[in-house]
Amino acid sequence: MKNFKKTMILLLILGMVFSLAACGDEADGGEASEESSEITPMTEGEYLMEVDGYKPMTVEVTLSETAVESIEIIQHDETEGVSDAALEEIPKEIVEKQSVSIDAVSGATETSNGVITAVTNAIEEAGGVVDEFKAAESGDVAEEESSDPVALSSGEIPESWDDTYDVVVVGGGFAGLAAAENASTSGAETLLIDKMPALGGNSQINGGVYASHTSRIADDLYDKLNLEPDSAEQHIEDTLEGGDNFSDEKLVENFVYGAPVFLDMMLENGLEVRESITRPGGHYGYRTYTTINGIGADIVSVQRKMLDETSTEVMLNTKMVQIYRDNTEEQRVVGIRVETNDGMKNIKAENGVVLTTGGFSGNEEMRSTHVPTLSEDDLTSNHVGATGEGITIAQAIGAGTKHMSYIQLYPFSNPENGRLDAAALIPFSGPSSGVVYVDVEGNRYVNEGGRRDVCARAAQESGGFPTFAIFGQEIVEKGGFIEESQLNEMIDSDRVFKADSLEELADMINDHEYQGESVSMPGESLNETILDHNSYVADGEDPEFGKQIDTGSMLSIDEGPYYAVPQWPSVHHTMGGLTISDRTEVQDIYGEVIPGLFAAGEVVGGVHGSNRLGSNAIPDAAVHGYIAGQMAAEGTLPEFVPER
Numbered sequence: 001m002k003n004f005k006k007t008m009i010l011l012l013i014l015g016m017v018f019s020l021a022a023c024g025d026e027a028d029g030g031e032a033s034e035e036s037s038e039i040t041p042m043t044e045g046e047y048l049m050e051v052d053g054y055k056p057m058t059v060e061v062t063l064s065e066t067a068v069e070s071i072e073i074i075q076h077d078e079t080e081g082v083s084d085a086a087l088e089e090i091p092k093e094i095v096e097k098q099s100v101s102i103d104a105v106s107g108a109t110e111t112s113n114g115v116i117t118a119v120t121n122a123i124e125e126a127g128g129v130v131d132e133f134k135a136a137e138s139g140d141v142a143e144e145e146s147s148d149p150v151a152l153s154s155g156e157i158p159e160s161w162d163d164t165y166d167v168v169v170v171g172g173g174f175a176g177l178a179a180a181e182n183a184s185t186s187g188a189e190t191l192l193i194d195k196m197p198a199l200g201g202n203s204q205i206n207g208g209v210y211a212s213h214t215s216r217i218a219d220d221l222y223d224k225l226n227l228e229p230d231s232a233e234q235h236i237e238d239t240l241e242g243g244d245n246f247s248d249e250k251l252v253e254n255f256v257y258g259a260p261v262f263l264d265m266m267l268e269n270g271l272e273v274r275e276s277i278t279r280p281g282g283h284y285g286y287r288t289y290t291t292i293n294g295i296g297a298d299i300v301s302v303q304r305k306m307l308d309e310t311s312t313e314v315m316l317n318t319k320m321v322q323i324y325r326d327n328t329e330e331q332r333v334v335g336i337r338v339e340t341n342d343g344m345k346n347i348k349a350e351n352g353v354v355l356t357t358g359g360f361s362g363n364e365e366m367r368s369t370h371v372p373t374l375s376e377d378d379l380t381s382n383h384v385g386a387t388g389e390g391i392t393i394a395q396a397i398g399a400g401t402k403h404m405s406y407i408q409l410y411p412f413s414n415p416e417n418g419r420l421d422a423a424a425l426i427p428f429s430g431p432s433s434g435v436v437y438v439d440v441e442g443n444r445y446v447n448e449g450g451r452r453d454v455c456a457r458a459a460q461e462s463g464g465f466p467t468f469a470i471f472g473q474e475i476v477e478k479g480g481f482i483e484e485s486q487l488n489e490m491i492d493s494d495r496v497f498k499a500d501s502l503e504e505l506a507d508m509i510n511d512h513e514y515q516g517e518s519v520s521m522p523g524e525s526l527n528e529t530i531l532d533h534n535s536y537v538a539d540g541e542d543p544e545f546g547k548q549i550d551t552g553s554m555l556s557i558d559e560g561p562y563y564a565v566p567q568w569p570s571v572h573h574t575m576g577g578l579t580i581s582d583r584t585e586v587q588d589i590y591g592e593v594i595p596g597l598f599a600a601g602e603v604v605g606g607v608h609g610s611n612r613l614g615s616n617a618i619p620d621a622a623v624h625g626y627i628a629g630q631m632a633a634e635g636t637l638p639e640f641v642p643e644r
């Protein structure tokens with residue numbers, strides 16, 4: 001049945017391609033190519049159009065009698081980063097092609113459509129006929145720029161290529177760096193591109209916490225910290241449960257078994273980690289390592305160093321805008337089209353393309369399409385390039401997606417700007433050491449060991465803004481996850497408050513404003529909450545929220561100085577994305593492999609189910625990137641991937 005459907009679709013596609021070609025022949029010949037003779041004369045002049053993009057914008061359209069001469073965006077409030085390409089490219093394309101039938105820039109559809117509407121309105125106001133500016137449906141333009149995704153996959157393969165490589169990796173975060181390094185080491189001539197001026201994406205600004213059930217330094221650390229060792233089975237179970245069993249178990253196994261292999265590779269190549277292994281929310285085994293500076297850049301720089309030792313070529317400011325999938329029976333991905341500072345280029349990939357373009361938390365329009373309750377007012381922890389077009393570009397050649405509506409909020413971001421800075425990691429790493437979360441009344445509002453979705457929702461329903469993580473000096477000294485010098489910087493910049501008593505700490509909390517709002521936390525209530533919690537730690541039981549208390553490693557907060565970190569949820573991780581096989585091959589909407597296309601990291605859906613456990617994303621991205629690089633280069637799997 002599936003094959004029958006595919007055959008029918010293929011016939012339809014071929015029919016469309018032939019009919020487009022036929023239209024093209026007609027339009028190419030004789031008078032039909034004399035564009036100006038077909039244009040109804042317009043009243044020439046400058047037309048100032050007020051239209052809606054994602055937000056209202058003002059566009060000046062200059063028309064001659066028979067042509068759109070120029071388009072200038074006079075004023076707009078579109079989202080910086082997300083809409084830039086649309087504001088720049090759409091006007092250029094309309095003028096170049098004298099057509100309003102052009103593709104919206106992926107991830108910025110409303111902005112693109114706003115500009116197109118301004119031009120169509122101006123043409124109408126000038127007495128012109130908009131249909132005469134829809135050239136994309138005929139002739140050469142149709143063949144080159146058709147917006148039909150199916151026609152793209154089969155109808156348009158460049159006759160010559162600007163560059164050719166064995167493997168082309170798109171996106172240079174943990175996943176892309178691992179893919180490129182392993183592809184190159186496996187013997188493939190490899191290109192790594194990134195649209196940003198620097199490599200790193202979200203991986204660079206990430207918090208550097210990495211879940212791995214073991215490592216080459218694990219035995220020493222478990223001994224020193226008096227902790228129970230962990231197991232792969234427990235890591236797999238926690239991850240599946242943490243995502244409400246929506247995960248693809250094979251993908252979970254891949255990254256859990258690969259996590260120690262990749263971590264050891266990083267350690268052997270110079271990565272330094274702190275003397276701690278924590279058990280953040282949703283993990284029931286001690287398995288979370290923190291890099292020495294508590295930042296993903298620690299890992300990225302080791303990956304960069306390893307990549308530099310290979311022959312991989314790196315191109316920055318190079319944005320993938322299209323994937324080429326040929327029209328032979330195999331329907332293989334053969335290359336990509338990129339936008340560079342020197343114009344558009346077509347790059348051939350002899351063996352395969354690896355998509356490692358990350359998630360879409362930074363794309364307000366895309367995320368609210370999938371979760372309408374998220375609005376532009378919700379802040380995000382992500383870098384500006386997390387706009388998700390890797391997903392939509394792959395969808396245009398038939399790729400399937402899953403779990404697109406599972407979007408995670410990080411519960412402990414900086415309430416001022418949504419960022420996950422170093423201070424925002426304390427509440428994350430702290431639950432197993434005894435860090436307590438309180439609301440504006442100074443009361444606990446959730447089990448601190450709970451999953452991110454649970455903690456985020458509880459904060460939003462706590463009845464005030466923001467919430468606070470509270471801890472004492474003993475946790476700073478013995479927890480192992482807080483660097484004192486870093487803590488002092490946070491105190492100096494008022495990101496963390498420090499006081500000699502809990503009442504004074506409440507006063508400090510009340511002396512500050514949070515996005516212009518103040519709170520009035522009663523000092524005695526904060527004091528009472530902490531005294532109660534201390535008694536739970538001593539008893540080994542939390543009668544209020546049922547938190548797991550490991551006596552011996554969880555500490556009470558009974559000695560000053562005392563500390564508070566303000567915290568609030570922000571949009572953090574998109575669990576949904578492209579569907580892949582357990583060998584990182586991208587699958588089409590029918591679940592069949594698209595030859596020559598691989599994906600890894602946050603661009604993929606199905607690894608974390610409905611909710612990702614903190615510290616699982618680094619091993620997921622890096623391990624699946626490593627697998628994808630090798631698959632694209634030579635079609636083999638690393639040894640840690642279980643035999644199936």
Ligand SMILES: Cc1cc2nc3c(=O)[nH]c(=O)nc-3n(C[C@H](O)[C@H](O)[C@H](O)COP(=O)(O)OP(=O)(O)OC[C@H]3O[C@@H](n4cnc5c(N)ncnc54)[C@H](O)[C@@H]3O)c2cc1C
Nearest residue numbers: 171173175195201202203207208209320358601602617618
């Ligand atoms: C602030 C923050 C802290 C985090 N902390 C942790 C943590 O401590 N532990 C943990 O496990 N997880 C953490 N995460 C999650 C984790 O960092 C991400 O899931 C992970 O970095 C994703 O890696 P990636 O390689 O898939 O994508 P990214 O690192 O985002 O890289 C994708 C790259 O693709 C590029 N790109 C996108 N589109 C295109 C295109 N069209 N053409 C060319 N290039 C393109 C981007 O510019 C980017 O460089 C954190 C996330 C954030 C935002």
